[in-house]
Amino acid sequence: MLFNSIDFVIFLPIVFLLYWFVTNRNLKLQNLFLLIASYVFYGWWDWRFLSLIIFSSLVDYTIGNLMGQSKSGLKRKSLLILSLCVNLGLLGVFKYYNFFAESFEQAFTFMGSTFHANRLNIVLPVGISFYTFQTLSYTIDVYRNKLEPTKNIISFFAFVSFFPQLVAGPIERASNLLPQFSKKRVFNYHIATDGMRQILWGLFKKIVIADNCAVYVNEIFDNYQDYNGSTLLLGGILFAFQIYCDFSGYSDIAIGVSRLFGFNLMKNFAFPYFSRDIAEFWRRWHISLSTWFRDYLYIPLGGSKGSTSKKIRNIFIIFLVSGFWHGANWTFIVWGFLNALYFLPLMLLNKNRINTNTVAEGNLFANMKEISQIGITFFITVIAWIFFRAENVSHAFSYLGSLFSRSFFELPNYQGLNFIYLGLIIALVVVEWLQRNKEHGLELNTTWISKPVRWSLYIVIILVIVVFGNSQQEFIYFQF
Known part of the structure; x- marks a missing residue:
């Protein structure tokens, strides 16, 4: 169901x-x-x-x-x-x-x-x-x-x-x-109503963002030979939003539904695309799996203790196993290997724990250093996601080869993209940026936001879901 x-x-x-x-x-x-x-x-x-x-x-x-x-x-x-x-x-x-x-x-x-x-x-x-x-x-x-x-x-x-x-x-x-x-x-009314808001936000992410991104992603990945490098980069970016909104949307709905029944589930996503390095990304992405591997595999292997060679071994083991957990395809193993390579310099330089607070905490805007760090982390994450999305390793390398070609500097030539959906993605990013220190994107302070304003917001989101929602599609992680 x-x-x-x-x-x-x-x-x-x-x-x-x-x-x-x-x-x-x-x-x-x-x-x-x-x-x-x-x-x-x-x-x-x-x-x-x-x-x-x-x-x-x-x-x-x-x-x-x-x-x-x-x-x-x-x-x-x-x-x-x-x-x-x-x-x-x-x-x-x-x-x-x-x-x-x-x-x-x-x-x-x-x-x-x-x-x-x-x-x-x-x-x-x-x-x-x-x-x-x-x-x-x-x-x-x-x-x-x-x-x-x-x-x-x-x-x-x-x-x-x-x-x-x-x-x-x-x-x-x-x-x-x-x-x-x-x-x-x-039964707790306040917890239940916040759970309903989290469900609504999860449905918005899944039905409006993820399912619409899927249409463009499938077209670009299936016919990558027909597009220039900048369009292929756009395809990778759209897949990054697709998989994030698909999976975190499911988690939001699951946590929200659980709260309706009086249960408290662990937080599974903490706005990962605002991460300043790959270590922070993995502390914010699929937290329940990352911490599972940390506690039941990484630490028993010795974790970050011992010789440098053992630390390197443990990093590659945990990322390769994480990749293999996702599916029986070499693309997932390469995806895990690539993330291990990303993580390794931070671990060797003891910089994998420097970004543990919320980015731009206490400020409305991030500074230039933080913006550049977020941009670089997001870019290398998108490159890794291409392996995750590709049908096989050959497909991924061919896609990347076409992406990093001379046409990379041309304007995207995909004519089927509806700019309304780009606006909705931007709206998602803005909302989650403003809510980045909250449990979910629609967590509201009901003491200073009036009831008419709250209900107006709910109605707008519901209308957006009804008007721009795509056809019913299974969640990506059902296959895992």
Whole structure:
């Protein structure tokens, strides 16, 4: 079920009313109702996917409790390894098997031999990368004694399948979300109304910005040979806004919906395109995944401690794994490798933590130094996004070769671009710049902004969505 669909428009208010007015007197019943609603939401695509998420939930619930009952370090480690093998094994089969089979065939062909590997005719289950990492956070934290295993199977299953963030995150830690299922939730009008504003802003970003950018991006990337370098740069810039508004729009909707039900999810985006270096960008982009890899992979490997060679190794591991997490394509691995190259000089010069505050904090405008830093960071990010968007590595290099040609200095020659949409992108940038120290772009101070002004703003945004909204499209990160 898509957030930007009529189905969800009907689904959400029904679940909301039943949740607060029918099941609210009994916490167990409320959690059971959320679990059922989440399974309906997830099974809307294909009910067969439910068996996989139920199996994964059951495995980690059982392993967590077995860990809690055991005092043996060896047994606990064996149980953790079992959890890793089951979860990553399922992810590997469904997401990466055909990729490795094809790569082996190409490697043998390159060496002059013939090798044919069988392919699996399977569909990638929606959201498997997200809920797999979410359940792994539970077993790893239980193993580390940072979290007590839960005995409440309904709460655990609801935690794994919580419908607002099930399909594309944020990837919640068990230590944050799971305890919220054990506490009585009380409806808070102010939190709920701010959640509605966040949902509205997320819908604007997805339906108006991302989906309209997709039309131009698809045309330019699919026919890049027909355009000059400046137009190809424009295509890369539009894709940067497409993927940001698509993914952060989903996160805004997920967080906003969760707040309607009394849950607090972690912030997943913090206005990343206002970053002054690539390290700051990665602290602000897909925060739930970046911090997951930091805590469960980077730090266990030694992090930024140890010799320089180990620091370099750890940086490349975390970025390459991050790229591979996104999909079974060499383009994502190259994208990760490129970001590691961007990050490396900052780490070696100990400058990866110099920009931890909000840019131009306390000022309306940034200074020239900050503007140049933001511009450079955005430009190299756009170059990396070209690999992310390309069909294959050859496509990406051909696109870049045409981009960095003499025609780079010509005016863009793409005639299909509607300048109204460029104006809407500029409006998005202006609003998010003004709100860059807030939780989301539509967070308002209701004490000094009058109700008529607020409602006028809401109506304008809704009208813009209705008038300029593009056809219903799936969120990009559903494929991951």
